[in-house]
Amino acid sequence: MKRSAPMQRKTSLARTGFKRPDPSSAFKTSFHTKTVLRAKALKTRRKRVTVAEGAKYLAACRGEPCYLRVPMVCPLNPNDETVVPCHENSLAAGKGMGIKAAHDRTVPGCFWCHRWLDQGNASRELKEWTFFNAAFYWYPVRNAKMGLEMQEAV
Template identity: 70%
Template structure:
């Protein structure tokens, strides 16, 4: 197979043209047309402030040095000096939890590693997990309020 049999050979070479300068007003007219489409039809809406770690840091700090409040039956070792206690977030839609979104820092309870794992990855029913969390939150709220210097909802 040869080059000539596969591709048609051009009979005349490409013509060269010189560089042509555009008219001075050509770009300005195009810019004027584009500015009409770029003007805003309505004012920009303000974006909702994203929750930062600093906003909920006081709630997370209140959980430090506390015993496990979740106390899941048959899971929790009930060790008062447990060093694995961390803030456990509520995993319900009511707490602001969503796909890839952690729940509100206000809805945290101190829990040991085993209880936290049960709450997040355990095979228990969602209703059972919610009930355990609600009991723990009821016990934890007055203690947290005293620790943070806040009023409890009952006193208000």
């Protein structure tokens, strides 16, 4: 295969002087009103819930027994040190890809039940039923512990 020679210019590039753009036309193109309005719309985002706002719900789960009590998974140890707040995994609770549900939608669960709820191979309906059953018993206890008025169970 024969290689061809690289292309070369027959004439050199013409040199021109530097000319500044007209200031009035530059201002009009760079700060167009639609562009400014679009940028302003992008800046207005929904306020994200901080950890401090939901910390009281997470703190209420400390020292509690496991409320999920998944059969054949939970050891049912009342003094279990692995109990953590388990967030609801339904779309109705605000859960999404990479987004955790609101902190008020939590129940205390041991390590094994929490793992089953998040990564287990059970059906979504069974997991939702298990969470709602735990929430039915946990929410009145949590509300009394936090001094909140009674709320409807999920």
